[in-house]
Amino acid sequence: MAGGVIRAQLYDGRTSGSREAHLSVAGTGELAHLWVRAAGGDFSVPLPAVGIGERVGETNRLLQLPGGASVEVLDNAQFDAALAGAEVSTREAPLRRLESRWVYALAAVLATLVGTVGAIRYGIPALAARAVTYIPADVDAYVGTDSLRMLDRSVFQPSKLPPQRQAQLRGVFAEVAADAGAAGARYRLELRDGGSLGPNAFALPAGIVVLTDQLAQLAHNDDELRGVFAHEVGHLVNRHAMRMLVQDSGSALLLVGVFGDASAVSSTLAAAPTLLVNAAYSRDFEREADAFAFRWMRRHDVAPEHLGDLLERLGAAHGTEAGSGGFLASHPDLRERVNALRSGGAAPAR
Amino acid sequence: MGIDGTVDYSGYTRAQLDDALTRIDGTAYPLNYGHLVAERDRRHAEEQSAAAARAEAQGAAGIVRHRPEFKAEPREYFRIWIVNLALTIVTLGIYSAWAKVRKLRYFYSCTTLAGSAFGYHGDPARILRGRIIAAALAAAYFGAGRISPRGTLVMLAVIGLLWPWLLVKSRMFTMRVTSWRGLRFDFVPDYLGAYRVLLGWGFVGILTFGLLMPRFVCERYRFVLTRTRFGASAFDCEARASIFYRTMFGTMGIGVVLGFAFLLVMLAAGAASHAAGASPAVVRVMSTGVGVVFYAVFFSVIHGYTHARNLNEVFETTTLGPHRFVSWLSAGDLIGIYLSNLFLIVVTLGLYTPWAQIRLARYRLQSIELEAHGSLEEFTAAAAASVPAAAGEEIASFFDLDFGF
Numbered sequence: 001m002a003g004g005v006i007r008a009q010l011y012d013g014r015t016s017g018s019r020e021a022h023l024s025v026a027g028t029g030e031l032a033h034l035w036v037r038a039a040g041g042d043f044s045v046p047l048p049a050v051g052i053g054e055r056v057g058e059t060n061r062l063l064q065l066p067g068g069a070s071v072e073v074l075d076n077a078q079f080d081a082a083l084a085g086a087e088v089s090t091r092e093a094p095l096r097r098l099e100s101r102w103v104y105a106l107a108a109v110l111a112t113l114v115g116t117v118g119a120i121r122y123g124i125p126a127l128a129a130r131a132v133t134y135i136p137a138d139v140d141a142y143v144g145t146d147s148l149r150m151l152d153r154s155v156f157q158p159s160k161l162p163p164q165r166q167a168q169l170r171g172v173f174a175e176v177a178a179d180a181g182a183a184g185a186r187y188r189l190e191l192r193d194g195g196s197l198g199p200n201a202f203a204l205p206a207g208i209v210v211l212t213d214q215l216a217q218l219a220h221n222d223d224e225l226r227g228v229f230a231h232e233v234g235h236l237v238n239r240h241a242m243r244m245l246v247q248d249s250g251s252a253l254l255l256v257g258v259f260g261d262a263s264a265v266s267s268t269l270a271a272a273p274t275l276l277v278n279a280a281y282s283r284d285f286e287r288e289a290d291a292f293a294f295r296w297m298r299r300h301d302v303a304p305e306h307l308g309d310l311l312e313r314l315g316a317a318h319g320t321e322a323g324s325g326g327f328l329a330s331h332p333d334l335r336e337r338v339n340a341l342r343s344g345g346a347a348p349a350r
Numbered sequence: 351m352g353i354d355g356t357v358d359y360s361g362y363t364r365a366q367l368d369d370a371l372t373r374i375d376g377t378a379y380p381l382n383y384g385h386l387v388a389e390r391d392r393r394h395a396e397e398q399s400a401a402a403a404r405a406e407a408q409g410a411a412g413i414v415r416h417r418p419e420f421k422a423e424p425r426e427y428f429r430i431w432i433v434n435l436a437l438t439i440v441t442l443g444i445y446s447a448w449a450k451v452r453k454l455r456y457f458y459s460c461t462t463l464a465g466s467a468f469g470y471h472g473d474p475a476r477i478l479r480g481r482i483i484a485a486a487l488a489a490a491y492f493g494a495g496r497i498s499p500r501g502t503l504v505m506l507a508v509i510g511l512l513w514p515w516l517l518v519k520s521r522m523f524t525m526r527v528t529s530w531r532g533l534r535f536d537f538v539p540d541y542l543g544a545y546r547v548l549l550g551w552g553f554v555g556i557l558t559f560g561l562l563m564p565r566f567v568c569e570r571y572r573f574v575l576t577r578t579r580f581g582a583s584a585f586d587c588e589a590r591a592s593i594f595y596r597t598m599f600g601t602m603g604i605g606v607v608l609g610f611a612f613l614l615v616m617l618a619a620g621a622a623s624h625a626a627g628a629s630p631a632v633v634r635v636m637s638t639g640v641g642v643v644f645y646a647v648f649f650s651v652i653h654g655y656t657h658a659r660n661l662n663e664v665f666e667t668t669t670l671g672p673h674r675f676v677s678w679l680s681a682g683d684l685i686g687i688y689l690s691n692l693f694l695i696v697v698t699l700g701l702y703t704p705w706a707q708i709r710l711a712r713y714r715l716q717s718i719e720l721e722a723h724g725s726l727e728e729f730t731a732a733a734a735a736s737v738p739a740a741a742g743e744e745i746a747s748f749f750d751l752d753f754g755f
Binding site: 005015018037070099108112116143146248 | 371394423428432435437452455460469489492497529532581729731
């Protein structure tokens with residue numbers, strides 16, 4: 001035999017005793033036999049009856065013999081050569097080839113990078129857009145009303161605007177919602193004293209748009225508020241809240257899968273990219289809603305600059321300056337949004 | 351070679367004998383072959399008795415210390431890791447079960463004790479089934495949290511009630527797919543005990559505002575070890591709660607000091623940026639950065655300290671039949687490994703992960719010794735126990751539930 005001796009350890013499966021053994025393979029294919037020569041007796045086993053354990057890297061193979069005994073192969077290369085000589089192939093052979101060359105490792109780095117980025121950038125958003133069509137409207141309604149109830153209990157007070165003004169605002173909102181097709185009929189405006197939230201407006205699933213008194217007062221005219229409503233209706237029409245829900249969960253699962261397998265320390269590491277990814281998703285939705293508002297305003301002869309003006313005043317009220325939109329920001333940079341609205345093209349929804 | 355039966359093998363060296371054994375044609379020279387095997391067996395018996403005598407001489411009472419060896423090679427493991435990760439992503443996660451088995455096989459078979467490697471026998475197809483169940487539960491958990499804050503509470507309550515059961519299942523799975531020298535480990539299921547220790551002592555710990563938490567930690571370690579078997583031999587653990595109390599006070603002290611240091615840094619940074627007239631945006635980014643670094647340091651220090659202290663106590667009081675364990679994990683070393691691993695993983699965007707895993711595993715394995723009182727050859731097998739479904743293990747590892755090892 002060309003490979004010389006194949007050293008191994010024999011374990012009988014009944015005790016933890018180990019015996020030195022030498023292996024050889026005789027015959028080929030289905031007729032191949034594994035010979036085990038050890039102190040206390042030599043024996044042979046038909047090779048097809050042996051459970052040939054996977055070899056990973058340069059580690060020892062474990063062979064499971066019928067009857068409970070097992071063999072730990074110490075000379076792996078020689079054993080593999082003997083297997084090849086007997087025309088027996090192992091299942092992990094193709095994988096071992098991939099794992100043993102740096103070229104493949106480099107290709108794997110690229111595939112991982114492209115796969116992760118592609119899934120986060122395109123795969124998960126596309127999947128989420130499809131998935132929400134299967135979520136019944138009742139779930140939206142539950143989520144929306146539940147969130148509003150929680151905010152009412154914690155930060156909001158009933159609106160202090162005069163009843164006429166409230167009615168007027170509802171009229172303006174209905175005007176915008178009317179343009180959103182059949183679903184628009186179910187959209188409704190909720191007015192609240194924003195409390196610590198200050199001037200703000202947001203859309204909740206199930207067609208609820210919340211406008212705080214503070215933002216209503218910050219607006220110089222109703223055209224500015226039309227812009228705000230159009231932006232929020234843009235969120236509703238595209239079911240952003242529910243898509244966000246699915247996308248967040250999907251990306252969290254993916255990132256835990258990719259980065260979270262080392263130890264508890266690195267699963268906390270996986271939380272950081274999750275935050276970044278969620279913020280990026282949120283910015284994409286804001287751009288999409290801005291684009292929707294822009295188109296609506298153009299169609300109804302409302303100058304898009306109005307929304308830009310209000311955004312700027314809103315930014316000043318919250319103490320955010322232009323240029324502060326970082327990777328963790330939930331909204332795109334303020335200057336980018338304002339410029340986009342003024343220069344006649346809403347910020348591109350990347 | 352001449353006439354059969356004429357070769358005198360007594361002058362052969364051991365290597366020559368082995369070589370002759372692989373070359374000889376047993377059918378043509380049956381007598382020579384018989385002599386050869388007889389000579390080999392005689393030498394083997396001689397060597398065995400010589401080795402036994404040496405062992406006897408070494409330890410007066412037959413005490414031999416075995417330190418596990420960890421032969422993993424980071425560059426080799428990097429290739430295994432990245433190829434399996436890429437395959438997982440390309441197959442949309444389905445391959446992840448096979449990848450897990452492959453990685454665990456590598457770690458197990460790189461670990462040798464007294465010359466024999468550990469074996470991992472998990473079945474990827476069953477692990478995949480477990481992973482699908484775990485993913486469904488995780489999706490329900492995320493979804494419920496998003497739909498309503500009450501959803502999170504409900505899911506947490508469900509997982510909390512399942513927790514002891516999950517951990518027992520997870521431990522059964524992990525132990526029963528682990529082998530050494532052809533014998534399997536085992537975890538004897540004791541669901542009632544698990545609920546008593548985990549939920550019972552856990553609640554007592556919470557109700558006493560953490561005062562009895564160390565007792566809970568101690569009971570948890572003892573529970574898991576006393577139900578672990580190697581073959582037919584049982585582990586036992588007599589960890590003392592007093593040590594865990596000392597560790598808790600130490601942890602509290604460290605926490606206070608670190609918190610105070612963080613406050614000082616933030617105040618100093620705030621004053622400095624105010625004096626320099628930094629814009630609010632810059633201040634926000636800076637304070638976020640300091641917060642993240644502090645979190646990493648805090649987590650690593652607390653985790654490293656409690657882990658080193660607790661595991662030393664646990665292993666030093668653990669026995670397997672007549673055998674004992676020695677453990678000298680150092681909190682400083684462990685914290686250093688955590689922090690440098692964390693830093694290098696971040697700056698290499700995750701590519702350092704294989705090195706990090708191997709460093710940690712090597713340190714932890716080589717800080718433990720098995721103090722053998724007598725032979726390690728005399729463990730016997732227990733009746734074969736069936737490996738349970740992998741769902742428990744997969745759910746537990748997804749939600750980071752473990753027994754603190």
